[in-house]
Amino acid sequence: MILANYLTSAAVFCIGLYAVLTRRNMIKMVMGLSLMEASTYLFMLSLAYRAGSTAPVLLSPPPGESTRALAHGNVADPVLQNFCLTAVVIGVAVTAVFLSVVVRIAQHYRTLDSDKVREMRG
Amino acid sequence: MQPPDRQPPDRQPFAGQPPDRQRTDGRARQEATEHEPIHRPWLGTLIVAGMAAALAAAMAGIPREHAALPAIARYALEVALPKWGLTEPVNEVVYGTRGFDTFGETFLLLAAIISVVLITRPRESRRGYFGEETAAGREQSESDPAEPDDAREDAARSAEGQEQDERRPADQAGPRTPDQTPLGSAAPETAEAMTVVVRTAIRVALPILAVAGLYLVAWGYSPGGGFPGGAVIMGVILLVYAGFGHRRISRIARPGLLEAIEIAGAAAIILTELLGLVLKGSFSANWLPLAAPQTILSGGIAQLFSASELIEVGTGLTIAVFALLAMEHDWTPDEQDVSREDSEASENSGTAGDSENTDGSEGSAGPESGSGEAGDRPRGRSRR
Numbered sequence: 001m002i003l004a005n006y007l008t009s010a011a012v013f014c015i016g017l018y019a020v021l022t023r024r025n026m027i028k029m030v031m032g033l034s035l036m037e038a039s040t041y042l043f044m045l046s047l048a049y050r051a052g053s054t055a056p057v058l059l060s061p062p063p064g065e066s067t068r069a070l071a072h073g074n075v076a077d078p079v080l081q082n083f084c085l086t087a088v089v090i091g092v093a094v095t096a097v098f099l100s101v102v103v104r105i106a107q108h109y110r111t112l113d114s115d116k117v118r119e120m121r122g
Numbered sequence: 123m124q125p126p127d128r129q130p131p132d133r134q135p136f137a138g139q140p141p142d143r144q145r146t147d148g149r150a151r152q153e154a155t156e157h158e159p160i161h162r163p164w165l166g167t168l169i170v171a172g173m174a175a176a177l178a179a180a181m182a183g184i185p186r187e188h189a190a191l192p193a194i195a196r197y198a199l200e201v202a203l204p205k206w207g208l209t210e211p212v213n214e215v216v217y218g219t220r221g222f223d224t225f226g227e228t229f230l231l232l233a234a235i236i237s238v239v240l241i242t243r244p245r246e247s248r249r250g251y252f253g254e255e256t257a258a259g260r261e262q263s264e265s266d267p268a269e270p271d272d273a274r275e276d277a278a279r280s281a282e283g284q285e286q287d288e289r290r291p292a293d294q295a296g297p298r299t300p301d302q303t304p305l306g307s308a309a310p311e312t313a314e315a316m317t318v319v320v321r322t323a324i325r326v327a328l329p330i331l332a333v334a335g336l337y338l339v340a341w342g343y344s345p346g347g348g349f350p351g352g353a354v355i356m357g358v359i360l361l362v363y364a365g366f367g368h369r370r371i372s373r374i375a376r377p378g379l380l381e382a383i384e385i386a387g388a389a390a391i392i393l394t395e396l397l398g399l400v401l402k403g404s405f406s407a408n409w410l411p412l413a414a415p416q417t418i419l420s421g422g423i424a425q426l427f428s429a430s431e432l433i434e435v436g437t438g439l440t441i442a443v444f445a446l447l448a449m450e451h452d453w454t455p456d457e458q459d460v461s462r463e464d465s466e467a468s469e470n471s472g473t474a475g476d477s478e479n480t481d482g483s484e485g486s487a488g489p490e491s492g493s494g495e496a497g498d499r500p501r502g503r504s505r506r
Contacts, residue, residue, distance in 0.1 A: 010177035021166035051187040078211040093234030
């Protein structure tokens with residue numbers, strides 16, 4: 001039942017969204033955003049799964065088969081795994097930018113409460 | 123990290139400090155402590171419930187584990203071995219068929235690193251990430267650095283330390299390691315390095331980690347190649363920093379060197395991909411001869427791309443982490459305090475003037491209180 005994985009990733013995404021919407025501590029908002037990112041990793045890896053499949057590695061085929069048959073066989077989706085690799089690196093970089101901005105805001109306004117950082121209000 | 127005691131007490135961080143350590147005048151600085159209210163919980167719940175419903179409806183309809191592989195995945199699997207000589211389709215997708223995607227991602231990473239470097243930049247340019255502000259602290263605090271301390275200098279320094287309400291004088295950067303210090307002292311918190319247990323464990327784990335990270339890249343049929351390899355290299359540098367202190371990595375982890383290597387890695391990636399356009403007529407096409415599969419050179423430019431990515435990711439993540447760790451504590455002075463000091467000063471001058479004007483009528487009380495104020499003020503000022 002891969003649907004359970006999908007729904008778990010949706011639940012993790014919603015927890016992150018709730019944190020971003022209702023918290024005003026900027027560190028916790030960054031944590032919520034990271035949680036939303038992490039839910040996409042789970043989602044993409046679950047989407048790549050196929051029932052009874054092998055990892056997408058074209059090595060040591062079963063006796064009597066060639067690696068070419070392996071490429072046509074039942075394997076997990078390599079493209080979605082590539083997306084996950086990409087997303088992890090982007091997630092790390094974006095979190096680093098968020099955190100450095102938060103530290104600068106905290107130093108400038110002497111608060112982590114985004115409601116007190118009022119100069120951005122129109 | 124750096125001893126925090128170089129900050130003037132006025133610019134203490136807001137968290138974790140006793141509210142009224144420096145001031146005894148009864149007015150606590152307004153603390154930005156966390157009262158953690160949940161803002162508009164019903165609106166948030168409503169939006170999240172809507173999002174959850176939309177996600178659940180969408181996820182009920184997407185392909186499950188029995189669906190056929192998409193055509194693009196099947197293509198990647200078929201093309202990996204004959205066209206790229208790679209037995210690892212994930213690596214082939216990352217550096218081959220979807221090389222343009224990875225190319226864009228690399229420069230998104232570079233843009234993020236540059237943003238972090240810009241945002242965390244100190245006011246003056248620096249040669250290293252750590253330790254510049256304590257580099258000549260001992261010499262600065264001595265009247266004659268060539269002479270050993272005499273009793274008078276020691277007494278003056280300890281008096282200054284007491285006055286600034288510090289745990290130790292500013293010229294001592296803590297013990298090198300906490301190994302020889304007695305139990306219960308502050309050494310583990312103030313030492314640069316960790317105890318011998320941690321350092322020995324790091325000595326054992328470090329070569330294994332470093333070799334594993336490079337192995338991931340060198341044998342191109344491991345998934346991801348340069349991305350996990352670069353993250354492992356950053357972990358190796360961070361372990362040395364945490365276990366042995368910043369002096370041990372100060373020759374490697376300095377902005378001038380790391381940023382140059384980072385840009386060199388990015389340039390190598392651009393060159394690798396552009397040469398495909400020049401030589402083969404298509405961006406990120408393979409222009410190198412294919413070696414046999416499962417050798418160190420298999421995969422053509424995928425291996426070159428992966429190695430350049432190792433340089434780019436390894437140095438980039440290291441730059442980001444050290445830039446964040448070494449951010450200067452340049453807090454904006456509290457406006458409330460500044461305005462209060464000004465108003466107090468004007469009040470003082472006003473009362474002093476009043477006492478002079480009403481000298482005859484009020485008699486002896488005015489000048490006495492005035493002199494008392496004058497005696498108090500400088501002491502209060504020297505504290506902050």
